Amino acid sequence: MTTAVTEERVRVTKTNLAKAKDHRERVRMIAEAKGGPDNVTTAEAVSLIRSAGIKVARQTVSTALNELRREPVSIPESDSPEPSEEEAVPDTPETEKRTTKRRWLTVISAGLVALVAAIASYDHMREVALMAGQGDMIAWLLPLSVDGMLVVASVALADGTTRRGIAWVAFLAGTAASVSANIISAEPDTLSRCVAAWPAVALLLTVETLLQRSK
DSSP: OHHHHHHHHHHHHHHHGGGSSSHHHHHHHHHHHTTSGGGOOHHHHHHHHHHTTOOOOHHHHHHHHHHHHHSOOOOOGGGSOOOOHHHHSOOOHHHHHHHHHHHHHHHHHHHHHHHHHHHHHHHHHHHHHHHTTOOHHHHHHHHHHHHHHHHHHHHHHHHOOSOHHHHHHHHHHHHHHHHHHHHHHSOSSHHHHHHHHHHHHHHHHHHHHHHHHHO
């Protein structure tokens, strides 16, 4: 059945070769009848054109075929790949509800990590300021500059509107100051220092995880 259809298409094409305006169009007609330029050889195209009583040089046909083969292939809309099940399934109210729930759980968890880090950082940094001979007012206010910088840097990293380099410098500087203060104010043993440093490290890892997820 396929051979008969192909032969009929070639026969019809041969009857119209004389009507084509040039050899390129004739070669295109033959290629379309054969199902594409890759399915026809130069010898076949030359034979078909000459059988219609038209003189043509072999080089002319070869050049036309090569040009057709280099043309971009357009895929018919009916032949376009079917969307995957994930793409085809529309968002349902239940899906949106689960997505919203996960988003709120993420926000609440990140907020708790940030709150613990801020409380630990504030208390330890105030102790370090007092140890460094600063007055009570400076000791109470100094931690706010570090925690405030961490908040601003975290927001800048999350919204992506600020240059990431500057935001990361501010965030890492604030984290380093917080970790240092936590360690200095802790008891001089490994366990105490690790426990004291953990809230700031947890905040750093939380922010990095959220940024990786948003990419």
